[in-house]
Amino acid sequence: MTVAEQNNCALAHTLDMGGDGLRVAIKDCIDIKDMVSACGSAALIDSAPATENAVVVDSVLSNGCKIIGKANMHELAYGMTGVNTTFGTPVNPHWPDRIPGGSSSGSAVAVAAGLCDFAIGTDTGGSVRQPAICCGVYGIKPTFGRVSRDGCHPKDSSLDCVGVLARTAEMLVKGMEAIDPTFERQTLTKAPRLARVKSNVEKKLGDALVYALMEGLPDAAYVKLPHMEAAFEAGMTVIGVEAAVAYGPLVDAGKPLGADIRTRLINARKITDESLGAAEDIRTTFTNEVDAIFEDYDVLVTPALPIIPPTLAEAKDPATVLPLTKLLRPFNLSGHPAIVLPIPVGPDHLPAGIQIIGRKGEDAFLCAIAVWLTKTLTAFQPEDKS
Template sequence: MTQEISRATAEEIAAAVSAGKLSAQAVTEAALAEIAARNKELNAFTNVTRDRALAKAKTLDAENTPRSLAGVPYAVKNLYDIEGLVTRAGSKINRDNPPAAADAFVVEKLDGAGAVLLGALDMDEYAYGFTGENVHDGNSLNPHDPRHMTGGSSGGSAAAVASGMAAFALGSDTNGSIRVPASLCGLFGLKPTYGRLSRRGVFPFVASLDHVGALARSARDLALVYDVMQGRDDADPAQAPRAVEPVLPLIEDSGAGLRIAVAGDYFRRGGRPECFAAVDAVAAALGATREVVLPAAAAARAAAFVITAAEGATFHLPRLRGRPQDFDAAVRDRLFAGAMIPAESLLRAQKLRAWFHRRVAALFEEVDIILTPATPCRAPLSGQKTIEIEGTEVTVRANLGIYTQPISFIGLPAVTVPLWTEGETLPIGVQVIGAPWREDLVLRVARDLEKKGIARAPLA
């Protein structure tokens, strides 16, 4: 029974609990059993909120009220506030902070929809990394082959969902931290448009680039969770003043009629053959033959590095001054470097961002969807520092986000869809990118690919 529940989608669990065919308590106990059996190997959870989860399940069973996420077990990256827990953000320093007084806004929304919070998840320190490796809490490991990394910084989120310990999980995405682990762990991962979802109660990294989003094992689950998290939050000044726009009712339409293109030039370089083959397979399934060029994508990525380092360093300056020895040395050194970036360089990066945004917006007047690789390779080994790409040895940490950074840079919505090659034990993802506020289209394409059997997210 435990394995049957762990394999069920969020939508299936909610339907069964709402109909009285399954109790929320049975689902929660099954999820907690999976955590007890698998977390020691995969290191996905840093905290398990067992008492809260069981109490919530008991309440749901007593109320017996249909809810969109009734009894669905989930977990959140440990930079989301959970009432009563210290918000670690993957760091040693934050552990001296008082526990959170309230849940993050989107956690409140999920709780209201009947979802059952299981705990907090491992991540790269302060979300500054792409590997899922953490010197304080240990590395999260890939459920499909634990010798390999999950990707990051939402690595624990990916490990929890791909292993069946949670039906879905929340992550954050500044430069690719949802899309990269979704690609390496074989999941559907959504980074919504910048400003779409409230970030209240989520520990920041780079205010002008931070997004919140989710990872799931189906496109419909991803849409369901996204719809629940929508809603105006007047306490978040960065949130756009847009009405709730449900996408789940729209995503069963096929990709037919959409103008879909493959990104060329920059997005056809810098990766291993498998990442380009995955894009070609998706394009063929969708009948996409057009190629477009995102102008100066390499410069956009470089500017994203500058803004990330400079803004991140400014935010962390009190910690850098007071407790430099308590940082992961690699994170600390990148932040120190960011603190020394000249103001002129930051200004040039921001000007390039405005220019790049205008140019890409013009491109979306001609197409609806753009396809790119999500990562340049399948998951490297945990702890691996370099990888050979196109005959050159490059660093893993800096290059896993080569294709995601130019997209986050201007806040576009994007979904990673997972593909598998026969004979391979590890997946690789393709990025489905849309114009601002068109989450409905990127999820519609993801669902179309899922129905066609091109994209799939099997339990590890």
């Protein structure tokens, strides 16, 4: 039996590294010394091993954590389903017929399955937050640039953030303490000012989440972000250009790539300078739009996903996958910190949840709000058992 089969494909490699503290899984696009960072791709399996640890790996080791393995992922961190034909698709522990999400699929599955206390993933367009909700766990994308990306792949990105996945909001805080030496936990002294962002979501999903929020937060205001859709599209443009620069040479070299990845990279190379310039204009406009709302409110709230995550069979149609990051990707473009909190919905308790967004640099305050919400809203009470 292979390593992947033993852990339902959550881990590409098992390890026993570090202290006796919290158990952590590291996404396979993050360097660990003397190991190949294959990034979920057959094209990179024969790459040279890393000569040193990524900064975030050294950080968790210095905090006494035990690294239990490198987590599987969607190939080249360039996809949302988590389906991986080379290393195997991680099995969603609570909803095995549904996608685990991507690209930090193995990180989410390892956490949901109890293989580790928290996992480290990367989030370029929702790649921590989306699989977190798909697998029913918590996930944070910190403020852009707050957590070092040194030793992460691809090397250069204006969107990507190193983040944490955990089974509770409290463990999410512990994970942030482990990866970020500047992080100092906070405790709320008064209720935060919340505003719900008007969002178009699947009705059965929206009704359930609105009820869960209104029951505990009846005074939360409604606000609009007029450029939210444009920010999603702009984020797709920017990630396409940056992915093409990083991995387009693999196409030229005839390296083995998944059909979906090869097609996306080929299409990404067709993005014009004019389109990229327009996307950067939207980045500025949307960022200013979000910052302006934070003059009156402490945190914004959206549904995490606009639809219930599709089944593995449904996800074969790209059209069912594209909407999954509509509410997540805009905040990669703007750089604001964001956390997703799982709230399964309906009689079948299908995967869903909410997202909270905070001011840049106020990651600890946002984490404190996440912990507060799990203690305030009845929807979280059965799940908060850290």
